[in-house]
Amino acid sequence: MQSNLTANDSERSYSVSGLSSEAGLTAQRSERHALYLAPMEDVTDPAFRMLCKRYGADRVYTEFVNADALVRDVASTTRKLTIHQAERPVAIQIYGRTPESMAEAARIVEQAQPDFIDINFGCPVKKVAGKGAGAGLLRDVPRMLEIARAVVNAVHTPVTAKTRLGWDENDLHPRVNPLNLPKSYSVSGLTASAVFQQSGLTASAVFQQSGLTGEADHKSVFITDLSLALQDCGIQELAIHGRTRSQMYRGEADWTLIGEVKNNPRMHIPVIGNGDVCTPERAKECFDLYGVDAVMVGRATFGNPWLFAEIKEYLDGPSLLQSEGRSYSEGRSYSEAVLQRSGLSAAPPRSMEEKVNVLKEHVLSSIQWCGGDERKGIVHSRRHFAASPVFKGLPDFRQTRIALLRAETVEEVFAIMDSIIAQWGNNETQCPNGK
Numbered sequence: 001m002q003s004n005l006t007a008n009d010s011e012r013s014y015s016v017s018g019l020s021s022e023a024g025l026t027a028q029r030s031e032r033h034a035l036y037l038a039p040m041e042d043v044t045d046p047a048f049r050m051l052c053k054r055y056g057a058d059r060v061y062t063e064f065v066n067a068d069a070l071v072r073d074v075a076s077t078t079r080k081l082t083i084h085q086a087e088r089p090v091a092i093q094i095y096g097r098t099p100e101s102m103a104e105a106a107r108i109v110e111q112a113q114p115d116f117i118d119i120n121f122g123c124p125v126k127k128v129a130g131k132g133a134g135a136g137l138l139r140d141v142p143r144m145l146e147i148a149r150a151v152v153n154a155v156h157t158p159v160t161a162k163t164r165l166g167w168d169e170n171d172l173h174p175r176v177n178p179l180n181l182p183k184s185y186s187v188s189g190l191t192a193s194a195v196f197q198q199s200g201l202t203a204s205a206v207f208q209q210s211g212l213t214g215e216a217d218h219k220s221v222f223i224t225d226l227s228l229a230l231q232d233c234g235i236q237e238l239a240i241h242g243r244t245r246s247q248m249y250r251g252e253a254d255w256t257l258i259g260e261v262k263n264n265p266r267m268h269i270p271v272i273g274n275g276d277v278c279t280p281e282r283a284k285e286c287f288d289l290y291g292v293d294a295v296m297v298g299r300a301t302f303g304n305p306w307l308f309a310e311i312k313e314y315l316d317g318p319s320l321l322q323s324e325g326r327s328y329s330e331g332r333s334y335s336e337a338v339l340q341r342s343g344l345s346a347a348p349p350r351s352m353e354e355k356v357n358v359l360k361e362h363v364l365s366s367i368q369w370c371g372g373d374e375r376k377g378i379v380h381s382r383r384h385f386a387a388s389p390v391f392k393g394l395p396d397f398r399q400t401r402i403a404l405l406r407a408e409t410v411e412e413v414f415a416i417m418d419s420i421i422a423q424w425g426n427n428e429t430q431c432p433n434g435k
């Protein structure tokens, strides 16, 4: 399976699959600013992924999929492997606690032909981390590496991983051997030295080459060593959420350590930064200050899938329009070529009405995803209209919002949305987000 992202590319340019090269468009588009939709349980289903893709997400992820349930062929789980051609490149994310089940799950996932198989090493919730999967593996790095290696060896599809800065605050400070790797830790039943010998290197040479501190006495930070160790296992890209497991979603994401990982000369694989990116300005800062290869956006996309287009316009709009001989001020109407070069398949919505129409479309596609069950589809997409910036800041909106969240039929939801447009849609000055 061909990756659309070329690791080890010093230009950090990306080959783009599925884009035509006519009209002088090269495959080297503005992917210095690659934007990914974060994997999110109950959120990143095909309906939402397609919308984000349409508005410029350069990669989308499924929600995490339980390895054991895949192996047991649980129907509600295998359904999560549904992907569509139009959403590529797409990663299917899996989680689990044993190398065997994860390798088996990866083989099953591969049959769905995703562009990437992503391993979740970051989920903090008790029912996952408490059972030794997701972020739970941050406390058992030898097992995490065993899982990474087992999955990489099980499939031909590029394997990526997503993790956090560490388990808790202690992992944020330099210390000797922060990964607690025993010299003889075993990988797939072989001792470390046997594995290292197989690759023609001694354990200490591997440690030295990769900068791991397993046999040295200098101090380093957990995530720095972990990233190198995962790279050694054959992980092709690493996404880092700038929080520890203990933080869950509290506090602010710390991007400084993400930047350190990215700027470590021994790191050769792309590093994807994640955490609290909500605006085009913050996305630009993350690229500029930390040099990450891609920014992954999660919660800020709720009811806001066009955020990707807004970030891209902020980052690349002027240069893209200039390349057409137009100035940015004439912009805000994308030509087909600019749309294509930005990775958008439709112009982003501008007015409140256009944005609400996207939300309506999402409601309908959610219902479709829920097998035509109207109530279920509405409940499933509720968090999007509850959080959408389209409605934020509307005066006296509380009652309308409650009505919106109580509505159980498409007719009700759309009627409320229409009344909002009727009241605020043309009143750009009073509606802060109705731009």
Ligand SMILES: Cc1cc2nc3c(=O)[nH]c(=O)nc-3n(C[C@H](O)[C@H](O)[C@H](O)COP(=O)(O)O)c2cc1C
Residues within 6 Å of the ligand: 038, 039, 040, 041, 042, 043, 062, 063, 064, 093, 120, 122, 123, 162, 241, 274, 275, 276, 277, 296, 297, 298, 299, 300
């Ligand atoms: C509702 C929800 C579900 C999530 N599910 C997953 C998941 O399935 N896999 C995963 O790796 N991370 C998951 N995450 C974490 C996000 O991918 C992301 O790392 C986190 O939200 C921080 O990014 P943000 O600040 O841009 O939202 C989830 C987050 C939320 C809010």
